[in-house]
Amino acid sequence: MPLFLFLCLVLLSPPGASLYRHHSREMKNRVKDLHVGDMVAPRNRKDFTFDLYRALAATAPSQNVFFSPVSVSMSLAMLSLGARSSTKTQILEGLGLNLQEGSEEELHRGFQELLQELSQPRDGFQLSLGNALFTDPVVDMRDTFMNAMKTMYLADTFPTNFNDSVGALKQINDYVSKQTKGKIVDLLKDLDSNAVMVMVNYIFFKAKWETSFNHKDTQEQDFYVTSETVVRVPMMSHEDHYHYFLDRNLSCRVVGVPYQGNATALFVLPSEGKMQQVENGLSEKTLRKWFKMFRKRQLELYLPKFSIEGSYQLEKVLPKLGISDVFTSHADLSGISNHSNIQVSEMVHKAVVEVDESGTRAAAAVGTIFMYRCSLTVHCVPGTVPSAEEKQRKQKSLPL
Template structure:
């Protein structure tokens, strides 16, 4: 799987209230029943697409306001709020005292948990069980796992809850052989995602005690596909100074469309077979930071309600990007301070003292091509909006843009495409 071309590691996912807002929103939506997707255990169901409701918002201000990431001028971003919140909820089953309180607060449940905590776990159980149905579109490979040093005896009650609610397991792993441990973890994830996610963990050492991983891979077909014969190499303006050649797909049709004057951007919705929709957001010239700052739960809900049919000539890059994040370096900024330190209280997980999570790794991958999501040089630059034949409007995604993949359960993915993978300098 190619990474973000020419950009090194993607930017860290949202930090501070921005990131917790996304996770809290996903966590609160999890109790809804699953309608599409397979988990780490299998492939998920599709259905005749119902009217696409907007993602549901939480009740607290933090779930419905605030951007999901700070402005980032030069990096690709791609992550899954759902796939980050799930392993946090899972590990909370074995956490105690302040360690548990910090996790629950980050998930928007309050330090005491209560009925909402039980509803959260049951919601993930229903979601993951729904993912085990026979394979149809769309497909979503979603899961978590704990890899634990063999000397650490995991409590039977935690194992039972983990298997029942999250269809996951604690896998004995010999970290005294870091290379073998790394291969074991990466092979496990590659198998669960049919080889779509590889090399998830790196740089393990013999001191590791417990490594937590989460992974997600989405693959779906457009309701109406792009014609591969219409795909042509075109310029993509990474910056005013940097132009790369990318395969640009083209389709003329009626699309879900919205002009958001308040955020100076245009939004195009492309439905998948099933019940998911991709939103592609093209900011006006010089307005990317404004669009980024306004991308929150309320904005997505507003867009999905206001999209209307419009005849367009749409040009969209064929691309793949991925985001890989060491969450043990990010979560402390959200208030989860104890889990990765000697202060961690995981008494519900094991009776061993001084046990902490060594690493927590999240990776999300998207491929976009003519069938769907697997998820001479021009002197001009930026947005290309013209009037095409028969009055159709031409919209060309030939500069950095934002994207979201949503379904009835909420926000599956969020991303910023600054440089589509596979682009070559022109």
Template sequence: MQLFLLLCLALLSPQGSPSRRFRAKKKLPKEPPSRDFTFELYRALASASPGQNVFFSPLSVSTILAILSVGAKGSTQAQILGALGFNPQRQAITKFHGDFRRLLVGLTQHREGFELNLGNALFVSKGLAIDNIFRLAIMAAYLADTYSINFEDPAAAQKQINDYVARQTQGRITDLIQNLDSTDIMVMVNYIYFKAKWEIGFNNKTTQAQDFYMTPEKKLQVPMMNRKDQYFYFLDKDLSCAVVGIPYEGSAIAYFILPGQGKMEQVENSLSRKTLRKWTQLTMRRQLNLYLPKFSIEGTYHLEKIFPQLGIRDIFTHSANLSGIFKYSNILVSQVVHKAMVEVEESGTRAVSGTGAVFSFRAAFPNSKTITFNRPFLMGILENSTVLFFGRVMQP
């Protein structure tokens, strides 16, 4: 019998707001400790997709693994928790799950101009009982809902789950599941839908086609947004990259990292929580003439091929011990599918009309530094210290 895990995300950057304040960051519980899980996973995904776009949510992936760990036992649980950076000698397991709960509850709090919808759901085969302690634990700690479904009719079960995913992601992700069969007994879904307005929008009248160099020899034309204004900025001379932070309304910030020519691999190899903390702490507001592509990218990953690189192996074999979920011993995870998408675009007409005068005034500043994202770059969406999304843009 098999489990089928799905992670689906939609990240949208819609029409911007005329607001011009850089708002104070709202404090949220810190992200549960990790063995640099975010960047180990990123490097594994990037290595499997050379020269391609990469986009994923470390929060989503780590959440579904943490849920699995609640029902895993023995070495199966140890491998999962080890990949997530849990150290039983330094932290109690109850605190680990409690930190996750506080984080998820904090992230789902309502805030003006900022929408973050996240959740977890289990679709369990009709007539198959899951452990009640497991069900109550994941409902309390991970806000997970449980639904009964008939896997003996795979087509109907597939439609029911896909319809659920589509509703939760505002129709952005559809037909995620395409190969259910009658041997599947449970599907675990994690979803994140993020929608926020820029604090400082781009003027769509300034968007023009410009060259984007995928390599020094290969280029394509992309719609390049432009705005001269104050942004968070840091030049990391040690890693030969520039970091630009663009706040959304609310408290999330998009960070765009532009490596120097030929320095992408160096920056990727240096990615860590320490590096990210340095960037977020050292960025200062500065007048920039910013050129940023308008783009939409998505990524779909079969993580059962990636997790073994992080030390998570048992759950995909007959050595899997998921006895905390089911009383049966012959259960393993067949697939872990993760899908994420992002759209980055300029502000809409309403925002432009409210910022036009300021835009022309700002253009008079003589000390603006021009930053042009016309070659491969990295991006991350952070809420306080939590990395919601991370990726690499090789071809906008």
């Protein structure tokens, strides 16, 4: 029988999560791996984690998908601090918040508590999460926004000369690389000449299995891409008592493999031909049901070892979840700066994961680039935003 696997890596409970769907070429095989700590990020009505997963998967149905919703959702929450009018509403509703119930304050407080929790030493595994702002000193930033970033999101702040785009790029990428232990390299590829600020979020996870797989037991074995296509992969194996649940509603089996410390990996094996059914049924409620229904059972477990990375332009994906204005000329980010013509030009997300006999290493980061919104005929320099009259004069003098 072909082996159909699906993997998703969740570092924190939704919306703080990292998901991974594994493909090999066009394969239907997916491996699902879920790591859940004892920290819970702010809860919401929508399943932002799985909505984002499905949106990313739909953009590249034959590609590997690995990402960190905790990194994306925290970046959006920070962005909402400076957003106003419909721009703010879209972000918060996209995250699944009910604005009639005062859940915005709960969102920020929840992330603040999460950051404070993760700043404490932990036994058994490494899990770090943090934020940073790189701002041009000539830009007039609002004190309320900067104070909220520092107090609620514990953000590091750095003055950055965006006129020196090469130097600014190196400063930002070096910071991200250091915080992710070298796992996320070159988060940003380039910076537009109109860039005035970059917001960064990063997360790093490293854990050892409670009982490691023996390297001597890892052997090249068949991995079924489809029922007709087979590839050879390094397959780990170990026999032990694991948490197990047969989900008849979703037609899949779930195995929980513990790490040292308070974290667990979930591996989900859909029945043949039921991959789409499992994907459609993924939700926070489903995960909680699995944990509740787990029972110990002796199993001989076979897992492929692998490493993979994902890279995404979120400004092209988030509009599918209703978050669009912030990336357009309709953006209202007047809560960030006294300059009203600022928008997000790019929102880059990178994530990497490695799973082997000893455990798992994973990291992710989001880089949000802010720029002056200007006419194509006008070059904007931070701190010297042209007036409407100046723009009109220059546009009229431009030959067709």
